[in-house]
Amino acid sequence: MLTEKTLEKIKQIQKNYHSKKSAVMGALMAVQRDSGNNLTREDMDAVAKILDVNPVEIHAVAGFYTMYNWKKPVGRHHIQVCWNLSCSLLGAEHLISHMEKTLGITLGETTPDSMFTLTTAECLGSCGTAPMMQIGDDYYEDLTVEKVDKILADLRARS
Amino acid sequence: MEKILLKNIDKPEAYKLENYVANGGYKSIRKALEMEPDHIIQMVKDSNLRGRGGAGFPAGLKWSFIPKDPTLQKYLCCNADEGEPGTFKDRAIMDKDPHLLLEGMMITCYAIGASIGYVYIRGEFEYGASMLEAAIDEAYEKGFLGKDIFGSDFSLDLYVHRGAGAYICGEETALLESLEGGRGQPRKKPPFPALAGLYAKPTVINNVETLGCIPAILEKGPEWFKAIGPEKSPGTRICGVSGHVKKPGLYELPMGVPLRELIFDHCGGMRGNKPLKAVIPGGVSAPMLVEADIDTPMDFDSMAAKGTMLGSSAVIVMEEGTCMVKVAYITSRFFSHESCGKCTPCREGTSWQTRVLHRIEHGEGRPGDVELLESLCENIFGRTFCPLGDGAVMALRGALKHFKEEFVYHIQHKKCMVDS
Ligand SMILES: Cc1cc2nc3c(=O)[nH]c(=O)nc-3n(C[C@H](O)[C@H](O)[C@H](O)COP(=O)(O)O)c2cc1C
Numbered sequence: 001m002l003t004e005k006t007l008e009k010i011k012q013i014q015k016n017y018h019s020k021k022s023a024v025m026g027a028l029m030a031v032q033r034d035s036g037n038n039l040t041r042e043d044m045d046a047v048a049k050i051l052d053v054n055p056v057e058i059h060a061v062a063g064f065y066t067m068y069n070w071k072k073p074v075g076r077h078h079i080q081v082c083w084n085l086s087c088s089l090l091g092a093e094h095l096i097s098h099m100e101k102t103l104g105i106t107l108g109e110t111t112p113d114s115m116f117t118l119t120t121a122e123c124l125g126s127c128g129t130a131p132m133m134q135i136g137d138d139y140y141e142d143l144t145v146e147k148v149d150k151i152l153a154d155l156r157a158r159s
Numbered sequence: 160m161e162k163i164l165l166k167n168i169d170k171p172e173a174y175k176l177e178n179y180v181a182n183g184g185y186k187s188i189r190k191a192l193e194m195e196p197d198h199i200i201q202m203v204k205d206s207n208l209r210g211r212g213g214a215g216f217p218a219g220l221k222w223s224f225i226p227k228d229p230t231l232q233k234y235l236c237c238n239a240d241e242g243e244p245g246t247f248k249d250r251a252i253m254d255k256d257p258h259l260l261l262e263g264m265m266i267t268c269y270a271i272g273a274s275i276g277y278v279y280i281r282g283e284f285e286y287g288a289s290m291l292e293a294a295i296d297e298a299y300e301k302g303f304l305g306k307d308i309f310g311s312d313f314s315l316d317l318y319v320h321r322g323a324g325a326y327i328c329g330e331e332t333a334l335l336e337s338l339e340g341g342r343g344q345p346r347k348k349p350p351f352p353a354l355a356g357l358y359a360k361p362t363v364i365n366n367v368e369t370l371g372c373i374p375a376i377l378e379k380g381p382e383w384f385k386a387i388g389p390e391k392s393p394g395t396r397i398c399g400v401s402g403h404v405k406k407p408g409l410y411e412l413p414m415g416v417p418l419r420e421l422i423f424d425h426c427g428g429m430r431g432n433k434p435l436k437a438v439i440p441g442g443v444s445a446p447m448l449v450e451a452d453i454d455t456p457m458d459f460d461s462m463a464a465k466g467t468m469l470g471s472s473a474v475i476v477m478e479e480g481t482c483m484v485k486v487a488y489i490t491s492r493f494f495s496h497e498s499c500g501k502c503t504p505c506r507e508g509t510s511w512q513t514r515v516l517h518r519i520e521h522g523e524g525r526p527g528d529v530e531l532l533e534s535l536c537e538n539i540f541g542r543t544f545c546p547l548g549d550g551a552v553m554a555l556r557g558a559l560k561h562f563k564e565e566f567v568y569h570i571q572h573k574k575c576m577v578d579s
């Protein structure tokens with residue numbers, strides 16, 4: 001079920017374009033943000049109805065882009081560690097295995113309490129402050145193992 | 160040296176409209192609105208400004224392809240997808256000085272007769288997108304956007320469109336597909352976007368940094384701009400340096416500064432003073448260079464003459480001890496992940512290439528794998544629908560050209576040459 005807030009947001013997004021279909025990406029993201037960062041089939045179909053676009057096209061869009069989380073639900077904090085070249089040169093791999101150990105999960109998994117999901121990302125445009133990761137909307141840069149531990153502890157404490 | 164693009168970014172609250180104005184901003188658009196649009200296009204042509212998104216296409220020439228018919232709706236799309244690995248320059252402008260980009264877009268829209276402009280920003284840059292939206296809101300409040308901007312009879316609306324994670328959407332026709340709400344797969348060219356772009360209407364697509372040069376060209380003139388760096392590839396360039404240097408970061412320098420000066424003077428040299436092994440000069444699609452090449456000037460033509468590309472001027476520096484098989488694997492993994500799947504040589508070729516590199520890297524390489532990689536390159540290069548596939552090949556060929564013996568060693572000894 002889409003909330004009033006999301007419906008309003010979709011209306012706003014539609015105003016940016018002459019074509020209804022152009023609002024698909026923004027609408028899907030608005031819905032996802034309102035549903036704990038996950039996208040369900042029902043919500044996709046609801047978007048299709050509102051925008052008057054064939055549901056098949058909506059599914060195709062959701063499937064094409066990496067930021068739509070529909071394959072597998074993500075936890076409260078989605079950790080995406082950049083493992084492209086600049087970050088790898090400065091130790092991304094080490095950070096990943098450290099986080100796998102401390103969180104007790106492997107890449108692609110979510111902790112049993114649904115607190116953290118750990119995945120990799122391709123270059124996030126922050127290579128001068130490598131290694132880095134994104135959690136939710138936020139960038140964490142110039143990482144070290146110590147910094148990562150503190151970031152995870154802070155997020156745990158906040159929730 | 161006078162900065163054009165990063166001149167405001169260290170100033171406090173540079174993102175606010177009032178501060179942009181206090182720093183001399185929004186003068187060029189007022190000047191532009193008093194000029195004939197064609198005159199502005201001519202100025203940009205005369206400046207020899209070349210696109211900063213990667214290909215270095217002359218900006219003024221691109222604008223001149225837009226039909227003059229006033230009844231046609233025209234669009235400007237700013238390419239802020241910034242996905243080429245190693246690149247982090249456009250983000251700085253959008254995060255810290257968004258009005259510079261907006262002013263560049265305003266002038267460009269007026270010159271080409273576009274009443275609507277979009278910034279296509281990669282979805283991960285949520286902070287930059289919200290900074291841009293706030294800047295756009297401020298500009299509307301002041302009458303700098305909307306109907307009859309700055310009291311002229313020119314009306315303009317600007318919008319932010321967020322991507323959702325797909326490197327290929329940086330390719331201009333894939334970007335348009337994505338803006339239209341579909342999967343970001345490239346379109347056949349021709350027709351070129353200048354004739355049939357967004358919603359099949361005439362459209363200019365320019366990179367953030369390209370558009371960021373426009374206000375200065377209007378203010379100081381094409382001759383001034385052309386006098387910075389090589390005449391055929393002029394202006395300043397934001398070099399984003401990452402990897403094994405002491406001071407990674409963004410450096411705005413005149414075009415044509417040699418890599419050596421960038422790395423050893425501006426970036427303080429190599430971290431830990433190890434020797435330099437290789438450097439990628441323009442994002443991972445650009446073939447790597449070695450120590451012997453680093454006196455090459457950083458401009459479009461000099462880099463092309465060395466068999467590589469200035470691209471997005473994302474400089475990735477690697478020290479002695481870096482495993483080139485691993486570098487090739489990481490790069491190939493990226494391309495296969497980002498292949499949009501539209502054409503077979505790229506979709507199948509890049510994932511095959513990645514599988515072979517993966518096994519070599521993990522000590523399971525087979526005799527003949529180097530030859531296999533070379534033949535895969537042969538079968539991908541020049542046979543793909545868009546340049547992404549070529550990028551994957553150029554990156555791998557660069558590594559094989561300089562460091563083939565490392566690949567052979569990996570296969571024969573089942574381990575790495577550099578840490579043995
Ligand atoms: C696979 C691929 C990815 C690209 N990514 C970007 C990008 O992230 N940003 C960009 O400005 N140009 C990118 N380009 C280049 C654009 O297609 C286009 O040439 C450019 O945006 C034109 O602007 P300019 O002339 O101002 O450089 C990419 C091209 C290809 C083939």
Ligand code: SF4
Nearest residue numbers: 499501502505543545
């Ligand atoms: S070369 Fe790759 S990215 Fe480009 S159209 Fe073909 S499959 Fe898509």
Ligand code: FES
Nearest residue numbers: 082087124126127
């Ligand atoms: S390589 Fe990690 S942010 Fe670019």
